[in-house]
Amino acid sequence: MHSPATPDTTDPLQRERDHLASSRAALRAMREDAQALDISDVAGTWVTAEVLRNQIERRIAALADLSDTPLFFGRLDFRHAISGEASEGAGGERFYIGRRHVHDDGGDPMVIDWRAPVSQSFYRASRKDPMDIDRRRRFGYTGGELTAYEDENLSDPAETGTASALLAAEIEKPRVGPMRDIVATIQPEQDEIVRAEVNGTICVQGAPGTGKTAVGLHRVAYLLYAHRERLKKAGTLVVGPNASFLSYIEQVLPALGELEVAQATVQELVQHVEVRGADSAEAAAIKGDARLAEVLRRAVRAGVTLPTEPLVVVRGSRRWRLPVYELTEIIEELAGREIRYGAAMEALPQRLAHAVLLKMEQGGEAPDDRVQDAVARSREIKALVKACWPVVDPAKLVLRLLSEPAFLASCAEGILTAEEQAAIGWAKPGRSVRSAPWTAADAVLVDEVTDLVHRTPSLGHVVLDEAQDLSPMQYRAVGRRCTTGSATVLGDLAQGTTPWATGSWSEALHHLGKPEAHVEELTTGFRVPEEVIRYASRLLPAIAPGLAPATSIRTGTDSLAIRRTEPAEQVAAVVAACREALAREGSTGLIAADARLPLFEAALAEAGLAYLTPGSETTADTRLILVPASLAKGLEYDYVVLDEPAAVVAGEPDRRTGLRRLYVSLTRAVSGLAVVHAEPLPAELA
Template sequence: MENEFQSAYQEEQHRLSLAMEEIDRRLERLRNTPVYTGHDFTEQVLESAREEKRQALAKSSQEPYFGRMDFDERGRGQRKPLYIGKIGVEREETSAYPLVIDWRAPIASLFYSFTGGEETAFYEAPEGTIEGLVYLKRNVVIRKRILERVADTYNRESDEPAVSDEFLVYRLGENKDNRLRDIVSTIQAEQDQIIRAAKNTALVIQGVAGSGKTTVALHRLAFLLYQYKDQVSADKMVIFAPNHMFLDYISDVLPELGVGDIQQSTFADWALDLLGLDLPLADPAETLSYWFESGSLREESMDEAPGRFKGSVHFMELLQAFVERLEPISVPEGDFSPWDGAVLPRAEILNWFNEEYKPYPLAKRKERVLARVHRWIEMELKKSPSAAALKERKKKAGAREKAYAKKWPQYDALTLYKQLFQAAKGLPADTAAEMKASLPTAIFKATQSDLRKQIIREEDLTALVYLHVLIHEVESSQRFDHVVIDEAQDFSPFHIALLDLFVKGHSFTILGDLSQGIHEYRGVHAWEEMSSLFAPEHTGYFALTRSYRSTLEIIEFANTILEQGVRGGITAVPVFRSGDPVRTISYDSSVREQSLLTALKELSSREYRTVSVLTRTLKEAVELHEVFTSAGMDVNLIDGGKKQYEGGLSVLPVYLSKGLEFDAVIVADADHEHYGERAWDAKLLYVGCTRALHELWLLHDGSLPSYVQAQTK
């Protein structure tokens, strides 16, 4: 076997040298070609293409490919070695296959979908189904032009057993830095199926913690841009992520895949920008306790939570009915007279509003009617008998036109939302009473109180954007070609139905984990709440159950929390990568801070790039940060306001850790006081535990929740 490995290594070293020689030669030629800076359009296009090739070849020159597959296409009778890379590189001479095949190309799908066996393999190409035999599937690791590793995961002609997971486990065992990495070289068959799914589909992905669902979604964007390059553009795609720090954490993946200009935002930022509002939102971490204190939420009735109601399609329909009731009361009472003797009958204005401009939404109808009134005034002014009369009439008309415009309703989303909850005047009494009766009393009172204090909560934003759409409509410039929603379990059906108004062809990638639904007072409890919004032919569902992040010990420990604390959570199937046992460390409450400091010092002394301390609340994170820095440790505080994840040592509340991963994790205060017996307490602790790749420690005062099993070292 050693000789076989040496032979494979030497073969790949020779092939790498040849590939780099050709790439370097072409890159040098392009770099020596003078850059065109003139104004000829054709030459500008050619220069743009040359620059694109320069950048692609520069990237390829460092790590040209990561995989090899020997394939004999049926009917050709010739076995060809195909090399797969992040960026395709064509050969200069005519050849059946490129020097490097882009991982998104149809034939490259074989590298991911073929998992061994003697049967015929196939892939879907534009010309139809292509069949053949796979003789060899090989992973290679090239870093900075140096061949570091060769691993065969399938060899038809070898007697050695397949080691399909060996290369994957090797890559998973690497330490974590402060950025999410691409997984092009380790995409698994079930992940590849999601990445290559058809564009005009609302794809729902249930992925357990560490299943790579976020990375899969990012690779899907890169694939869609490759496969549908004439139909979609990067600047018309958007990723909605839970917070700014998470956006920074994933920011390197798309550029590494050769894709830029994709919009990245939180839903809150996008909504506030669309609405033109500059308002601080209430802290989401405080909202749950707020609803409890207001009496509008009971622990045993999460389905009746305010966020669940405001996130329902029923509330969406209620808002539509509300706007429809505004139509009959939009045009002010009485005729319009710009000066004595000139009258524009209200009946004529009503005809414009209700008939001629009926296809338009309310705000545009108002705008067009007032413009029509202005034109009528100008026409009447032309009938003035003298210059003096014209001057006098212009003066009066200007004042009366402004006064008349002020009589019309103010069509902006926040004003209407306040009217709905009777926090502002403007509705007829019967309409106000009818709308009030359609809203749950506790929610009505709590929201009314919020709006009077100028408080807007995240669950209000969906309604505000929808009101904006109803009165203004969606502009073509606001439409997306594709929408990715990460941590979608914290979104609502209303979110999805609203965003569907902004996306072409129901083109969604919706991903999350119901077991991590720590905001269940506003999120979904089942994916059917979202998928049912679309026709069956426009939806797809995938479940990713294998976890590639954590060690076997960490995953089994976290699964127990779900099984005993949530009773219904979706547990993970680990990739066999064993590590240190999970530690539950008890301390006396009088030495809590010293115990946490000692634990952090011990883990930070090891060869880990990222270590985090997770607290239950932001207040506790701030306090511990002061303890650690006072002890001379360089620790980053992550408080929700940060836009960058620094890596290294961090302290943060557990609810901000979703989507992130660390080499080692310390869960502070994993006791009964901080994590009670409620299902969402268990989910929150599960989120914290599943952030760890290699080591997990839980420190507590001796009173562990019932769903946490004490571990001995």
């Protein structure tokens, strides 16, 4: 690693600082050019003017220079020139790799976007395959100031490869504030996933600390770079497990210049009804079962009836009659096509009107399309459609299904047992959609019916994180949002903590509607220390026997502490461990079973330790976060103090789920983990 020598222009580090200053000046000029654009003589109408104005505003926002974020983090010196690119020096070409493209006033690149094809070599080149790279340079920063660099001479066979100190330092930076991007530390196996084709769905099974969430977010940024127009029109979405998680990751894409990617939880996607109730674990598992899709399909079609009387349409002085058998054929043909219920309902009047027009032609008349439209809107046909193919309100239909045992029994015959029907029925149903005791699982059922009636619009790409916790019906809800697009599915089977957690990715991808998806496994950790992940992996035989234990590049012997206390001293010992962690740089997460949180709220207040809730941004004065075990998934802290593992396990409805919750809690630490317990540790950790 090269450190500052003398601050003159012959110093290589100073030259790099000069390039950084010039690049920042060029970025400011690019932003000023965008701000100075005058569209008064360009836009033809107020609509086009508004569209252009919005595009310019987004461009200005994307060109913002974040002073504490490195504009570039690497440099590539090629051995030979690359056609079509600007050249520096007599040999090959030199490119600075950064978070966005920056060019000078002549249009020549000063910084190349990390997503550009030429940047791929920065992540994948090696001494075995140098990809025509002579030298790869990494830069070290303190805040926004360039402070060091180190070189890898990939074309020199005499030079032995050593671990990058700057890469390790970047990975191990304290986690104060929300999640950061990882553009400077993407590894070759991660880069392959990030740059995978837009048309294919990819599933990433990743152990804790392998960077699967970051990979998914960077994949979105890459796809928007490579296929912007396509995805801009269709839209992109990141789906996370809870609001705390989404708050934690919300700054990653804006830091990469992507400001228009939507974020939501599954529950926010299905906000058709107000959730005010809660299911038992048994009821939630049944409602989340894929069998409910057929029950709901039957319920939607239950209102379709066949006519018992002929249709008579009056046109002027003549009456046109369609017999019952013809009406039956038309309705049965529509019902048999399995098109959306609403689309069939809209097609039925035209089908009936067309049949009437055939009668009119046979009677010597010459009707045209206007006559058919008029017949389709006639009072007689409207009445028949209303009677035989009635309007379906999704929320009202699910309300009826869950509150009327006889209706549920008819729709669930041969699918759900009588006991299962009793488990999901409402004991005290509401009288209306507004007063009904809707649960989170019920809202997903309403979303399913909504799609059965009218097709859900499809997005271009969806990232689904912590996917192992979704039920089959929740997978279907997400899959509806990308039926014509692709998806990136992220998760870890060992971290499934819901009663309906998926048992295999093939099963999950089937319910998502992406059975052809390619599954990649990340087992090398970059965040969690080896000592911590090895300790947590003792639980794998009990919670996910098919998964290989993760390894970590973070070696060391002082990252794990197991402390036994007396029951009366447990809370005080946890608070003391928090003080010890806060004496070091970075964030500290105190993770405890949900039921024990009030103990620590009182104890921390009494000790004068200010704390935040998950997803909140830490500050220099407040770096302690009090985390219920149920919300720990997906979050990271420099230091974790874990209270009473046995209580974490006992807080779940069954032991296996409890051990999975414990596995999640044990693997949130980036630098150090202290486990404080008075009760015996679970036997699986021995």
